[in-house]
Amino acid sequence: MSIDQIAQIVRACIETRTPITTRGAGSALEGSTIPLANGIVLDVSRMTRVLNYWPEDLQIEIEPGIIYDHLNNHLKRDGLFFPPSPGGSGDIATVGGMVSTNASGIYSVRYGGTREYVLAMTIVTGTGEILKLGNRAVKRSSGYNLTDLIAGSEGTLGIIGSITLKLAGIPEDRLQSAFTFPSETAAAKAVSEIRRYGIDIAAIEFLDRHVMRALNALKGYALEEVPSLFLEFHGPKSALESNSELAGGLCSELGGKPLILADGQRPWEIRHWVTDSIKHFKPGHRIVRNDVAFPISKLPAMVDYCHQLGEQYRIPMFTFGHVGLGLLHALMLADDHDPGQKQRVEQANHLIIEKAVALGGTISGEHGIGLGHKDLFVSEHGDAVELMRKIKRQFDPHLILNPGKIFDI
Numbered sequence: 001m002s003i004d005q006i007a008q009i010v011r012a013c014i015e016t017r018t019p020i021t022t023r024g025a026g027s028a029l030e031g032s033t034i035p036l037a038n039g040i041v042l043d044v045s046r047m048t049r050v051l052n053y054w055p056e057d058l059q060i061e062i063e064p065g066i067i068y069d070h071l072n073n074h075l076k077r078d079g080l081f082f083p084p085s086p087g088g089s090g091d092i093a094t095v096g097g098m099v100s101t102n103a104s105g106i107y108s109v110r111y112g113g114t115r116e117y118v119l120a121m122t123i124v125t126g127t128g129e130i131l132k133l134g135n136r137a138v139k140r141s142s143g144y145n146l147t148d149l150i151a152g153s154e155g156t157l158g159i160i161g162s163i164t165l166k167l168a169g170i171p172e173d174r175l176q177s178a179f180t181f182p183s184e185t186a187a188a189k190a191v192s193e194i195r196r197y198g199i200d201i202a203a204i205e206f207l208d209r210h211v212m213r214a215l216n217a218l219k220g221y222a223l224e225e226v227p228s229l230f231l232e233f234h235g236p237k238s239a240l241e242s243n244s245e246l247a248g249g250l251c252s253e254l255g256g257k258p259l260i261l262a263d264g265q266r267p268w269e270i271r272h273w274v275t276d277s278i279k280h281f282k283p284g285h286r287i288v289r290n291d292v293a294f295p296i297s298k299l300p301a302m303v304d305y306c307h308q309l310g311e312q313y314r315i316p317m318f319t320f321g322h323v324g325l326g327l328l329h330a331l332m333l334a335d336d337h338d339p340g341q342k343q344r345v346e347q348a349n350h351l352i353i354e355k356a357v358a359l360g361g362t363i364s365g366e367h368g369i370g371l372g373h374k375d376l377f378v379s380e381h382g383d384a385v386e387l388m389r390k391i392k393r394q395f396d397p398h399l400i401l402n403p404g405k406i407f408d409i
């Protein structure tokens, strides 16, 4: 499919007022690719061409259907990579889907989220018009930043036909370390301290004691069941060691101890199994999750709050996430055969998201709004939602692009 064909499809859909739900890999977690209002699903996953490549400028122009891992395989021969990974879905998520949800992953602590890597894009708006947004300048002070507006808009403002991305050099070396802590609060404080000291760190992942227990249950790791931080540093060897020592010193001031892993065990492999191990912790239960984000200093309070709710509502509560960004996932297990328990899980989830907003944060730091978070969208954005509705009508006056997602018109 080409951008011209996308424009033809949009024009045909305008005639019949047919809704269009654009779909990459369909891996988004908030239901944003569910065609709520029927209509057509526009699958762009076969638009996988590299349109232009400028390795000397660290830039590439691609079609939106390229899978994240495939793009990085293509780039690595030139020592380059596209850093903002979509976590465990890197082998399926398309770059168009990542842009549309402003995806981020473990290395976003150092490198930022997807939006920060989008220099330009071609879109088809809901009027069938083809628009080129942005250009290849890495720094610009030239009017409204429309690429930023489209990134994270979940297919509600336009269909992305091509994307020009900024790339980064693959770091010379990496160093991973892991620490255990006497309490979740101590681990959360260590994150804040590491950031405050300006230590150059690529990833800080937090796993609470319940997550460690679930990992042991699924994988038989025999990890100490206490809260832990997994750290990764990027750069030349000399810098890695001094950064790692500095971070290690701050962790030990807060009671942290190096996590002893069995031979051959690596922190990131363990991290990879977190969601699966929670899923298997109580067979027959369904995961209810959130992806709140908030100012980093609020992390201890947020983690504490989630565990208090877990106890008060008598529900399995697991917290983990890319905490270096102030991003936390609280996962709960709902028993669909027990309406009372299911309701308690949903209430707790709601309260956690409300708390994040009350602490100056967002209802979604990572996965987007889709359908899952729509009910709380106004609580975060207030009167600005009215302005968003006007913007939506400018891009999509016939309201055919992914209707019913993010907010109601």
Ligand SMILES: Cc1cc2nc3c(=O)[nH]c(=O)nc-3n(C[C@H](O)[C@H](O)[C@H](O)COP(=O)(O)OP(=O)(O)OC[C@H]3O[C@@H](n4cnc5c(N)ncnc54)[C@H](O)[C@@H]3O)c2cc1C
Residues within 6 Å of the ligand: 021, 022, 023, 024, 025, 026, 027, 028, 029, 032, 033, 044, 064, 085, 086, 087, 088, 089, 092, 093, 094, 095, 096, 097, 098, 099, 100, 101, 102, 103, 104, 105, 106, 153, 154, 155, 156, 158, 159, 160, 161, 366, 367, 402
């Ligand atoms: C196991 C697992 C782990 C995950 N971990 C993470 C994580 O760590 N971080 C994270 O951010 N996300 C994560 N996700 C969520 C998901 O993978 C990301 O949101 C991803 O970026 C979605 O890409 P996709 O190609 O599947 O997009 P889709 O699900 O197909 O689409 C997502 C949204 O983008 C829109 N869209 C897609 N392509 C276009 C286009 N060309 N033009 C306009 N709109 C478009 C769709 O309409 C939809 O609204 C995870 C998902 C899974 C299943």
